Amino acid sequence: MTSGRRFAVRAAACRTKEGLLIVLMLIVLGLLLSTPALAAADSDMTKEYLTCMDKAKGVTPEMIDCISAETARQDARLNSSYKKLMAKLSAKRKKTLLDAQRAWIKFRDLNCEFYYDPDGGTAARLAGNDCILQATADRAKELRNLTNDEYLQKYDELAFNSTCVHTPMTSSRSYLAPSSSSHSFGSMSGGRTLSLLP
Numbered sequence: 001m002t003s004g005r006r007f008a009v010r011a012a013a014c015r016t017k018e019g020l021l022i023v024l025m026l027i028v029l030g031l032l033l034s035t036p037a038l039a040a041a042d043s044d045m046t047k048e049y050l051t052c053m054d055k056a057k058g059v060t061p062e063m064i065d066c067i068s069a070e071t072a073r074q075d076a077r078l079n080s081s082y083k084k085l086m087a088k089l090s091a092k093r094k095k096t097l098l099d100a101q102r103a104w105i106k107f108r109d110l111n112c113e114f115y116y117d118p119d120g121g122t123a124a125r126l127a128g129n130d131c132i133l134q135a136t137a138d139r140a141k142e143l144r145n146l147t148n149d150e151y152l153q154k155y156d157e158l159a160f161n162s163t164c165v166h167t168p169m170t171s172s173r174s175y176l177a178p179s180s181s182s183h184s185f186g187s188m189s190g191g192r193t194l195s196l197l198p
Contacts, residue, residue: 060122067129074137081143108135
């Protein structure tokens with residue numbers, strides 16, 4: 001074998017070893033990123049929820065218990081962010097947010113009711129409950145982001161400097177009966193418990 005050919009064989013062997021090392025490092029990195037703490041941070045779900053779901057091992061009633069507990073935690077986050085945001089707004093914007101929140105609740109409840117197919121068995125019950133959880137977590141995150149003063153300032157500047165004319169939508173019908181401003185929006189679902197669909 002010539003020296004040039006031996007060099008090429010050694011270089012190929014080194015590339016193979018480097019390739020295997022890179023693949024191994026990627027596998028380890030993937031495993032590290034799939035830990036419950038990182039997954040919770042990425043999805044805005046709590047570590048308690050992810051741990052509970054791991055312990056449930058796919059058993060539907062236990063999974064529904066996990067979802068119910070997490071929905072309550074996400075609902076508390078939603079209400080906390082809502083109250084913080086309301087404290088920062090003018091009277092006109094408070095009314096707009098109130099109307100938006102009422103419309104969102106109606107949408108969430110109807111949308112998630114669709115996922116709960118009475119003929120779908122336990123999978124449909126699980127899907128309906130998960131729908132409520134995901135929607136509540138998403139809205140909690142949205143309201144939390146809106147409480148950020150920088151975000152509100154940028155929004156106000158954009159709205160003030162906009163050349164577009166904004167005509168607010170009006171509706172003669174209210175989805176929910178008015179109540180005191182200290183109520184909990186997550187519980188305004190027509191008397192139905194958020195996480196327990198029939």
